[in-house]
Amino acid sequence: MSFRLLHSADWHLGRTFFNVSLLDDQAHVLEQLVALARDTRADALVIAGDVYDRAVPPADAVRLLDETLKRLALDLSLAVVIIAGNHDSAERLGFGAALMEERRCFLRGPLDTALRPIEIPGRDGAARFYPLPYAEPAEVREHLANPDLHSQDAALGALVAGLGKLPRDLPNIAVCHCFVTGGAICESERPLSVGGAGQVSADRFAGFDYAALGHLHRPQAIGARVHYSGSLLKYSFSEASHTKSISLVDLGDDSLRIERIGLRPRRDLRVLEGHLADLLAGPPPGESADDYLLVRLLDTGALLDPMGRLREVYPNALHLERPALERTGGGPLPDLGREQLARGDEALFGDFFAQVTGSPLAPDQQAVLHQVLGDLRRREREAGSTRLVPAAADNA
Ligand SMILES: [Mn+2]
Incomplete structure (x- = not known):
């Protein structure tokens, strides 16, 4: 048997970048995703959190997700598993989940209904999905009535332990939005908490055949079975060197094959x-x-x-x-005392130039400055009353 999965995450629909809406860019690569789902004859698609960029997304971002899900779940009859990320509102994302489940679109947000495993039949065997949407440790403490969970790692450990011993009859796939220790970060990820308490150990996924993760925006693997698909687009200049992709995952009886299929952005x-x-x-x-x-x-x-x-x-x-x-010196600015001012305009400007650029005035620049200041003083004398350049020592 084998099960074919498309793994994606961090769509951040509705994101703006330097005040430019990226919605057309997102729609452009989602076209490619829909074509990929059709051409690869995948059995399921996972979106591992941060579907939207914010808890209350703009209307055109909601429309784009609606249109994309319609094409995937209705037109292609693809099973879709979506969990909430730290940018999503779990409650809002979970709206209509029970209704959509009828058409094999599994939206999992709030913990009280999110954790039920999902069995999805494929063309050549089934797979079992374990949604682990993003939740603050405080929410997990309350959900499990366990007051001892104070880090993301402890919270995830308790949620996974709560699943019990996983049956081995089907491939078991974790779907989680988290920061696994050892992963490479970039500037467009919002930290999950201050310090190290936001990170989780890759060992938490040791019992799964594949962990489909979201949160880190660079496509990467942490060990053989723990994978980030990366984000849909580059969302910061720190990602300029990334190639964004969708992961095509084939789970066989004793095999795991992963291929990253590159997305071609509308604009790089x-x-x-x-x-x-x-x-x-x-x-x-x-x-x-x-x-x-x-x-x-x-x-x-x-x-x-x-x-x-x-x-x-x-x-x-x-x-x-x-x-x-950009200032290269890094030291304190010189104190402009009486003595310093008495050195005259040319010397003062020379100090300022060196401070800002990190190198002294070159002789030809010095000559230009000398001429400009000389011209100003001449015009000042001719104008009579208006002082263009303050009187200085070297005027004497
Ligand atoms: Mn994200």
Whole structure:
């Protein structure tokens, strides 16, 4: 026998990135997911939490999930298992769950109804799913009437122990939204708690044939049977190097095969580095000008409206960094006392420049500064009354 599973997680429907709605980007890759479900003839799809980006999602995010589930569960007759993540409201996500279960769409949010195992028949044998939706340790304490559960790990241990000894007649699949120790994190995951108390041990899943996990946004495995599918899209610039994918999992009698099938985003999310003049020449062949970009400008001099000019070439440039202008010294700012001020404009500006850029004025820059200050003073003298440059020692 064998059971074929599609594993996905962290859709974060309704997310915005630098005030840009990603809904069209999400719809674009969900098209690919629906095609994949059809073409691979999968027996079930798992969405391991963070279906929505927030507890009260925007209406168009709800519409996108509704449309996607309709196509999967009704048009393709695919069984779908969904658990709540830390971004979801378990109660709201669980709305209509009993009704949808009639059509093999298993929504599991609140603990009181979530933990019942689900047996799903496939074309060539069945599998048994154990939903373990995200819950705070306090909720698990109350649910199990066990006052000793103060960490995610203890809470998960108690929930798994509560399942009893797992029957071995079918493959047993855990579906959980958690942070397994040893996993690689990125910037778009909201921490599950302060310090280490949010992490759980991979050993908690030792009794399962496969653990379909959500929360960490990079696709990764922790041991042979504990897997994160990763998120649907890159949701931070720290994920620029990720390849997002859906995991196609084949569970056989004594075998486990996992293939990550890459998703092709509508727009990639990348970091672009260079000098403004070079970047304005446009992207090299093969790179799209429409991607979501973090632009790191290497120029050290003053630039007029760099973002406005970049957006004429790269309309989705979202964020600009000027590493050369970030303070490199890190020490305290000099105390501008009377003595310091008496050194004159050129010396003061030289200090300021070195402070900001990390290197002293080059001779040609020094010459420009000297000329500009000289011009200002000349105009000041000619204007008579208005002082453009404060009187300083080197004026004397
Ligand atoms: Mn997430």
